[in-house]
Amino acid sequence: MSRRSLLRGAALGAGAVTLPALLAACGSGPGGDGNTVTMGSNASDEVPRKALQDVLDAFEKKSGKTVEVNTVDHNTFQENINRYLQGRPDDVFTWFAGYRMQFFAERGLLAEISDLWKGFDGFSDALKDQSTGADGKQYFVPMYYYPWAVFYRKSVFEQGGYEIPETFDQYTALARQMQKEGLVPFAFGDKDGWPAMGTFDYLNMRANGYDFHKSLMAGEESWTDPRVREVFDLWRGLMPYHDEGANGRTWQEAAQSLALKKTGMGVFGLPLPGQQFSEADREDLDFFPFPEITPEHGRDAVEAPIDGYLMSSKAKNEEAARELLKYLATPAAEETYLKSDPNNVAVHSGADTSSYGPLQKKAAELVSGAKQISQFLDRDTRPDFASTVMIKAFQDFIDDPDDIDGLLSGIEAQKKTIFTEGQE
Amino acid sequence: MPHATARERRTRRRGLRRRFTARDLAVIGVLLGFAILLDLFVIWGPTVASITLSFSSWDGLSDLNWVGGDNYDTLAGGDYPPFWPAVRNNLLWIAFLGLVATPFGLLLAVVIDRGVRFSRFYQSTIYLPVVLSLAVVGFIAQLVFSRDQGALNAILGNQDNPTDWLGDRDLNIWMVLLAAGWRHTGYVMILYLAGLKAVAPELKEAAAIDGANERQTFLRVVFPTMRPVNVVVLVITIIESLRAFDIVYAINKGRNGLELLSVLVTDNIIGEASRIGFGSAIAVVLLTVSLGFIVTYLVQEMRGEERR
16 A cells, blocks of 8 residues: 555645645735736746846836746646646746647637737747747747757867768768767767657658658657658668667766767757866867758758747736736847856847857857747657657667667557547 | 452443443544544545546546546557566566565575674665665666766776666666665665564574574574564565665666656656556556555465464
């Protein structure tokens, strides 16, 4: 019985009872006086937390309203989002763009802000697309993004006389050359299950295009489709050039191998490898966009997860919340934010980029030139599908890249179960 | 006086049992009622709820759908690949702790009890891991077994082709069992040390006089005398095996060869996934496995009571 009570204790005690109660308690603060907006924040790390506070301070000064921030640990916030939104959520809260936002919009948990969007400028169509629900209305105010690309050390490339690969063939040839010269071509770590998704997304979008990526993620395409099979075939071809033992390595360790010049390049998101480089080596870090596979899709799509803000449909102080969202969509807000958190890139075209480091500048160019922006596999699809099916599937593939057919039919069978589960 | 009181007290007690005063009833009602309510609320309520939910499909947001045995079909039919590895790992866990770690703990207890030199030192060293939580043990395991930065590979010195102790899915479960066993052994040892101290020396002397050798004395006299401790150790071993969770979660979130039923329940229910119906079905499987052990144990216990 102990096992039982422990389990239930964990699930019901910690998850269902305490947290929503806590979160709800946070949300039940003063709010009716018209001057206070509550904000639920997942910015629990020091840097983003301070950055957000700076923005809100500026808003308070400008508007005379007060913002009450309730910061919850990043992962806890994410894991409890369902219960949070059903309980007594804050007026405004931090969240992600794309499917992960649409999912809640469809269930009526978010407040529509299409009219606010009419007044917004400086956001690209790709951004607007990511802020729009399945019903064609806008819900999301984007703040910043962090593009994924292939990172490398300039000194390593100079020393080896390597050229930046533009096409997939060049990419493979470069990997072959590095391996011949005793350098492990790709830094790779997938112990946490999600980092491999970046490589998969890029292979898929380069080979089959963004639209296919989107419909595959939405469960509309079959995973046993020859186009998916081709993606895995391409990946299998690259596997011998990846650092071995990826399932036992975190992305931090993978980025360190890049810093130590043990590996030549690696697919990462913008802020990630920089954190593992020493101050002096950071100058040496650079990236190039994931190479082209077919000319038809070129390098159109960029994987750049967007973070931003949503308003709950249960917001108590709607007027003030809308004012806050309006402020968050201004270049001034983004500039204030990025001053304290320079690991990201502003989404607003009007934001001042003069304080950007070289890597940030390059990243801003990369995303502003993108025809489509994808969010990352686990943000572009149902969270249950990403976490309970795809993580295991990628780890299985890394462990044994040869059984692609078995892997794909397994994914497809699970996809059918999960995607029918949510429908009435 | 003393003689009379014993009998008097007994009769008085019988009398009391027949006629409770209103106050007694109230006290009993409150004390017992509270415990029963708590039991119903904390144990039986959730149990029944998760059995019920296991026949549904529910994400915590939309309406709840009844799907009959679909969740169980998915589990048994292999449409959920981590399920059978998790069952296998849970059983492996019971087998390893029960057949390796526990006997080893007993052996250590016997050796220390016989008074080897520095026995206090060994005793505290072996017991030390028990004060660490399994999550910490998992963390230590990573420091030791990590492929690129671990202590073990540094000592072995095979930098060119290092063994991936925690990433290789044929190997990692054994490394984790080793780490879990490291902690379990100390626990079992301390329990048996207490048990051995409680065995009356006269019993051993009597056995020696009857001509029993060391082995016979231990197996036929000392070990059976420690029955209460044996029961506790058995129960602890099974509980520890079935509730194993933190160590694999600390290492790699219970994936890639380290699947456990408890992890699958958590993955599906808690977090954004919120496959509450499906996760409940896995929880019910875990409940059934636990019940199997509990019922067997209870039946044994009751038979033992009758025989006595």
